[in-house]
Amino acid sequence: MPFDLHAAAQVAVIAAVTLLLRFLPFAVFGGGRPTPRYILYLANVLPCAIMAMLVVYCLRGADLAGPTHGLPELLAAAAVVALHLWRKNTLLSIAGGTALYMVLVQLVFV
Numbered sequence: 001m002p003f004d005l006h007a008a009a010q011v012a013v014i015a016a017v018t019l020l021l022r023f024l025p026f027a028v029f030g031g032g033r034p035t036p037r038y039i040l041y042l043a044n045v046l047p048c049a050i051m052a053m054l055v056v057y058c059l060r061g062a063d064l065a066g067p068t069h070g071l072p073e074l075l076a077a078a079a080v081v082a083l084h085l086w087r088k089n090t091l092l093s094i095a096g097g098t099a100l101y102m103v104l105v106q107l108v109f110v
Contacts, residue, residue, distance in 0.1 A: 055077070058073070058077070059073055059074075059077065061073075062074070067109075068109045071104075071109065072101055072104035072105050072108075072109050073101070075100065075101075075104060076097045076098070076100050076101035076104065077097065079096055079097045079100045080093045080094065080096065080097035081093075083096045083097065
């Protein structure tokens with residue numbers, strides 16, 4: 001098998017960028033200095049903003065005027081919320097909601 005120089009260069013660049021992205025925060029914010037306030041603010045705000053964007057992204061295709069009136073999507077979203085409030089386990093919440101959605105669209109709302 002011949003040596004692919006282009007693929008090797010791609011792997012090297014990807015590895016270098018990954019290492020840079022991993023070490024850059026330590027170089028910028030390290031040294032025993034306090035973390036800037038705006039970084040602390042972003043650390044508090046971004047998780048909720050990302051979750052809100054994911055909810056909008058997941059429910060944007062729900063057809064409320066269609067034959068199911070968006071019921072599978074809304075039931076699955078409610079199941080995710082209920083599972084998360086009950087068990088406080090993100091992976092279980094997402095897996096349970098996805099499984100319920102698949103059952104609903106494959107078996108119930110056919």
